[in-house]
């Protein structure tokens with residue numbers, strides 16, 4: 179994505195997390211221009227942020243060189259989104275009052291784009307009525323003020339006032355910059371492997387990392403969907419901005435999926451669910467001498483198949499399959515047998531595809547009969563293409579009856 183973000187950094191201790199935020203934004207293809215207050219430079223150096231953003235960092239109003247462009251206006255004009263992180267009580271007060279006494283506040287007054295503000299301060303400062311009034315004013319003016327996190331604060335107090343983690347802020351930024359074309363969709367994604375206990379310390383599992391499901395959940399959230407992720411023990415972190423329900427076994431996944439299914443418009447089942455579980459797991463650890471010669475297994479419920487039997491007309495069901503022989507033929511059979519709207523076929527025989535990779539090679543088989551073979555691409559890109567097909571299925575089927583009304587995203591600059 180090529181969009182320009184103006185990142186305002188003010189003088190709070192949470193500024194130490196800003197280099198990580200800049201890295202995440204740059205990795206997502208954003209052009210980041212950092213504007214710092216003098217106090218901000220006490221916590222993180224302009225050189226660090228200039229190096230990571232690959233752009234000059236702007237601090238001083240009076241260092242503007244005379245030229246065809248007025249720097250603070252051109253910065254504001256170029257911005258697709260502005261983010262103030264960390265936002266101290268001081269900058270929040272100045273923005274609410276419309277002051278412009280340094281470069282950052284001057285740029286802010288000239289902005290025409292959405293503004294995200296990430297408060298960061300001592301809990302008592304945050305609760306102070308003046309600060310709360312200023313935050314309310316900024317919200318009324320159309321700024322998006324993120325809720326600070328609660329926890330240990332650098333000043334020694336515990337409570338709300340912590341700046342959200344860089345990953346959470348980055349997800350919020352990407353959500354604002356992406357077209358909210360999935361707004362109103364409630365999407366359930368399953369991901370990762372399951373673990374089937376053999377005894378207190380051993381289990382059966384598979385090599386799934388959860389990367390494909392995390393990519394689908396993150397992209398869906400970014401595109402405005404309300405996402406629930408039900409995931410087995412993954413080797414990657416669940417994305418920010420989704421409701422995360424961790425599970426361990428296939429039976430637990432089955433129970434949680436059934437609880438959420440009725441309130442889901444779309445289900446995307448990327449999880450590599452174990453088809454079997456040990457019939458009689460030991461409660462303690464099995465000693466060497468007691469090791470059974472054979473392990474009896476029983477079948478786990480085929481969650482996808484059960485969802486196919488319960489699916490309502492407006493629900494969209496997407497399954498995954500990993501096939502090694504006759505993939506297309508087997509995939510077409512699975513699509514019908516499990517009553518799916520779409521099957522994503524992993525070509526695990528191809529280099530760069532399948533478990534633990536950052537890339538995948540997939541075929542899409544749609545219930546409408548369309549089929550598509552995609553080249554090797556990142557799992558993020560595969561996720562976006564799956565969601566594009568889901569959107570097309572929704573459009574063809576007509577509007578959902580039970581879709582939530584979408585909130586108009588009206589913006590006013592501070």
Ligand code: CTP
Pocket residue numbers: 368428447448449450451452453478479480481482483496497498499500501512
């Ligand atoms: N799946 C499921 N519950 C299971 C097993 C699989 O919901 N107990 C779902 C997975 O989440 C995925 C698809 O079914 O969407 C994967 O199916 P796959 O393992 O490829 O094929 P199976 O249907 O299990 O058949 P087989 O292993 O015999 O090919």
